[in-house]
Amino acid sequence: MNLNIPIPAIERLTKLFSLLQKIKIEGKEKISSAELGSLTGFHAHNIRKDISMIGALESGKNGYDQESLENVIGNTFGFKRKKRACVAGLDMLGAAMLNNPDAGSSEFEIIAGFDSNTNRMEMISTKVPLFHLYEIEEKVKELGIEYAILAVTPENAIKTAERLVTGGVKGILNFSPIIIAPKNGVQIRNIYLVEELRLLSALDAANSQQLKNNI
Amino acid sequence: MNLNIPIPAIERLTKLFSLLQKIKIEGKEKISSAELGSLTGFHAHNIRKDISMIGALESGKNGYDQESLENVIGNTFGFKRKKRACVAGLDMLGAAMLNNPDAGSSEFEIIAGFDSNTNRMEMISTKVPLFHLYEIEEKVKELGIEYAILAVTPENAIKTAERLVTGGVKGILNFSPIIIAPKNGVQIRNIYLVEELRLLSALDAANSQQLKNNI
């Protein structure tokens, strides 16, 4: 498991990419590692090191060129290529994801929704075609879907994830309250509201503890 | 910044806590580090090391006692104490969070919602009291709200986060598509749909790259 780029570095570079896209809209053409640092909370040292790992750019005294840096990061990780995604499970959370306005302006295109409840599917207003959960495997293959947002009920989570994997997705973003363990090289990220709140409170507790210890 | 417990360990222990709660419901009283490992994808070694950092339990040959382990982790990070939370921004995503059925069965209680749009607030069906965004500071103090879920529009994100911090929250879970940098010791977690999908694809790209290198 020796990745040439550390996973935390991949996470930081991915955040930087999103930030660079925003900066482009604002018309800023140059940005220094120090500025990137204060916008993200990362150390400038760390940012420079991360960038140097994926390929040196020209040096200079005005910081990084927005466009070159966005391109280097984007090409390294494939952010410049369009990708198809779907949403499985269309209760409130899933429906919100399906209609997320940001996805469309990114490299991801949400091209299908899946649910088990026919009545609900008829009530949802969306331009995206909707299918039954049991059609996942077929539709994922047919439509070339690479990424999935999973927001089904806990009971359906494991089974639906398996269907997605069999269909051939490369990654699953799991919002259902079940930990899905990584499998067959398919990337999984588990994002569970209570878990995230809990982590916030744990980090706060660890911080307070540390302050006490330092007195 | 020398935490006595590494942040990745805190993340793993938090996940273990949630898993232990589920295991309790299933009636399982003992579980080994190996079993915990296969359920989470972590290494058994790592799990034992993490647990040993927060306090040794009795040793044995049947693995960990579900209840003791849940208590040790819970007490270390304060998961046994009730905590009040709110949701700011009540479009589809925010409304879904407000009505999330899992929060109620956890230590978190969502006791207020905030939005800027009076018409929308009248249309939302919820038992939680709703207020205007400009009342945040006052209500956070008055109601003793410790954690906030931020799902406002990008334009309102920074300002709303500042109000929450001024009001005295300890952590913010930010779902709006703006990176909010940590400030004044308030914990922030930025969860942005496109960013998370992008990270999945970046990890996949890094993996593929690595496979190529290993040939």
Place this chain on the structure above:
DNA sequence: CTCTATCTGTGAAATATTTCACAGATAGAG
């Protein structure tokens, strides 16, 4: 053209984190 201020890029050092390996503990069989 020269000089200077201000960045980046990157080996090396310092830290942090994970993995290893095995001693120590105990439940349960007989």
Place this chain on the structure above:
DNA sequence: CTCTATCTGTGAAATATTTCACAGATAGAG
């Protein structure tokens, strides 16, 4: 009671990651 199989707990070793410090580069001033 004794023996054995099966876990955990944890220093030490191995790795991974971050931080440091400064050489090298260049834009822009004059």
